Every structure is written in structure tokens, then in C-alpha cells.
Amino acid sequence: MTFDRSIKIAPSILSADFANLGAEIRAVEAQGADWIHVDPMDGHFVPNLTIGPNVVAAIRPHVTTFMDVHLMIAPADPYIEAFAKAGADLLTIHAEAGPHLHRSLQAVRAQGKKAGVALNVTTPLAGLEHILDAIDLILVMTINPGFGGQKFLPSLVDKVRDARKMIGDRDIHLQVDGGIDPQTAPLVAAAGADVLVAGSAVFRDGSVEQPETYARNISALRSAAEAAQG
Secondary structure: OOOOOOOEEEEEHHHOOHHHHHHHHHHHHHOOOOOEEEOOEEOOOOOOEOOOHHHHHHHHHHOOOOEEEEEEOOOOHHHHHHHHHHOOOEEEEEHHHOOOHHHHHHHHHHOOOEEEEEEOOOOOOHHHOOOHHHOOEEEEEOOOOOOOOOOOOHHHHHHHHHHHHHHOOOOOEEEEEOOOOOOOHHHHHHHOOOEEEEOHHHHOOOEOOEOHHHHHHHHHHHHHHHHHHO
């Protein structure tokens, strides 16, 4: 995938119809999604239990854009190979999930995948300063991870802005996840984010039978973000 800083909308399938995931993915991609965001959770690192490698492998044939897999699991290292073989294009590991983040990122890249780092609300950026050459994406959480539908925390906008300054001219995407909608998308886009994860804001009121709603929701997010991106 060619690197650029255009706004990318990454629907989180955590908000999709789990009984119809393949069709839901095809629908949101057809209606303008740039990436597909997948949220494995282990019920330990975060208080929810969701998707494992087998589900990722099952939905992989339905993804024609880019599969962005956010590992909310700890430890993550024992599962890197499984999720990579399941078809992830990018694996994001939480900085808090293990003691050797750089080694974990190297393990992801050894699988031929792009490597991302996610930061919880209270985790500072400083720990990434010396390993930026091993990172393809920084994910700033704008909620406490574990459940969809939470409210955006405005205090995190400054963290997004600081992350963008840290990235500089490096080919590192800046992603935000949590409470992103047409009202909050401009805040993070203006601060420098280029990949916006959105669950309920994309899937709300839509369905495979009414995919035009997905198109309107994605368009509203993109338009609001692009207007603020500058």
C-alpha cells in the first residue's frame, strides 16, 4: 500500500452484525471504507471477549481494502504469528501489553506485516521516541478500550497533536480510535490524525439491506475530517 496522509475511514466491525460479518464488510467497503478495523479482545487486557485468529481468517476473503488488526490482548507476542497467518495486513500492539515493545514490533515485521503501537489514555508518547524506525502506525486511544459506543475524551486531542509532531516527516500513520463521529473527527484531523476508526458512527441505522446509510455515514465522517485537515 502506497503511503499518504489523506483521511482514511476505518470502520470497526465491532459494531457490525456479527452474524453477517462477511456481507457487512463487503457493504462498507462498497460504500467508501478505506480500511477494515478488527478488534481482538481477550477479556483480560480489556473487559471484553471478541475475535480470535479463526474469525480473522474467516473474514479475510471478504476484505479487499486493508485489514487493520488492533490486538487488545496481553501478552500479545504468542499470538502475533497466528493473527499474521490469518491475514492481517497490519498488527497493532498495545505499548502496555508486554515489557519488550521493540521486540514485539520486530516480530510483527518478521511476519511480513506492518506494525502499529497503540497507547491507552494514560500512556505517554515518550516511550516511542527511540523506536520510531520500527513503527508504521501510532494509535492514540481516545476512550478507554474494551467497548464500542463510548464518548470521546477531548483531553486526548493534545496527545494526537504531540504524536503528529513526534512523527514528523516519517511514513507513520496516525490513527485515532474511540468516540469518532462527524463532531469529533474534525478535532483529531486538525491535530494530525489521518486514519479514523469509527464503529457506531459508520454502522448506525444501516444494514446490508440498506447500505446507502453506510455511504452517508462514511461520507459525513470524511467530509468533516477533510475540511479540518488543512
